[in-house]
Amino acid sequence: MTGKPTSVDDQLVAMNEALVVAGIRQHELTEQAKKLNEQLQGEINVRKNSEEALRQAQAQLADRASQLEGLVTERTAKLQELVGELEAFSYGITHDLRAPLRAMQSFAHLLEEDYSAKLDDVGRSYLHRIASAASRMDKLVQDTLVYSHVLRVDLRRESVDAEKLLRDMFESYPDFQEPKAEVIIEGRLPAVQANEAALTQCFSNLLNNAIKFVAPGTKPRVRISADYRGEMVRFWVADNGIGIAERHWGKIFGMFQRLDTSYEGTGIGLTIVRKAMERMGGTVGVESEPGQGSRFWLELKPADNRKNA
């Protein structure tokens, strides 16, 4: 051993002191560990709580989702029921409402045919009025049906060759041919994204108007052409008719709107066009001046040739 010799007592005292220090240190460490433990427990509790909250929220969410799903199913069923009812309603109109009209028209015609000689001019004119009123109502019923069809039918879009569609239409309607009318396609008409039946209806309504609204004695001349407006294809149907004042341009597309009642019509034709175009993602419009003819246009997306090539 080196240094000052120590007594056993001294050594004991020193060891005791060391033990006390170690005891204190141990106590301190235990306290620290306890605190840490408590802290951890606290954190675990917080976590447990939030997990519980999360679980509850998820359960609520699932509950809501299934409620919503149920609601959607229920509403869809109701909507389908409504569409079905509308369908049945239209069917009823076709059959039951038109049958008495058909009878009125037919009996008036029979009277005209078989008993005309027994009537004077006034009587014959009354008969004529009965027949034409019944016929007008029949046309109204039919046009309303077409409109309700355009409203609810599924208008699936495909690439439609507008030029072929129009040429087929000219062929089947003598009213669009010489000598009754001169209807010409100028240039090439591009294919568009449309529903063929609906687009046929639109062109047919525009063309019928074009050849109908001419001054008495005027031969209808209609020019159909196309150009591009940005991304869209615009078809023009230009006529030599009586024309429309600018203040009426918006009005004519409204239901049952007729500007000139000396021309036969129901006032539904352009409403059908507007609705059909809207449902095909397109638009319709007009430029016109009284006495200068009208230029109606239909705007649609061009057919995607990459897809259809």
Add this chain to the structure above:
Amino acid sequence: MNTRTILYVEDEENDVFFMQHAWKKAGISNPLKIVTDGEQALQYLAGEGKYANRDEYPLPSLVLLDLKLPKMDGLEVLQWIRTQPAIQTLAVIILSSSNRPEDLRAAYARGANSFLVKPSTPGGLAGVVASVKDYWSNSNGLPPGISAD
């Protein structure tokens, strides 16, 4: 044409009247028999009840069939006809006030020979009668089981 019978299935009294009128005007001598609902049509074709008397109610060689009928509609009648061996190939022309594509499709799918839309004037009906006449003269030979006089 000859004396073969035509059966007209129609519940609308006025339509029956107009058809008989057009028939007379067109100078068609073939008897036009009328029944007014789908069940009667079946009884007539099957020769049941009073229709068992084939002298008075001969088996028709053409049926003009309305679609919307009481008790049993036109499509059901048509479907039934196509399942009866004796009259399976009987000519059936649908005469309807509807021109809905789904009605046309349903009628042809069940075996209708033709589909005509009821016209609203006697002139139009004369056209229908003419096309019935045409249909007649264009159908070569009669289906088995149907006697041509």
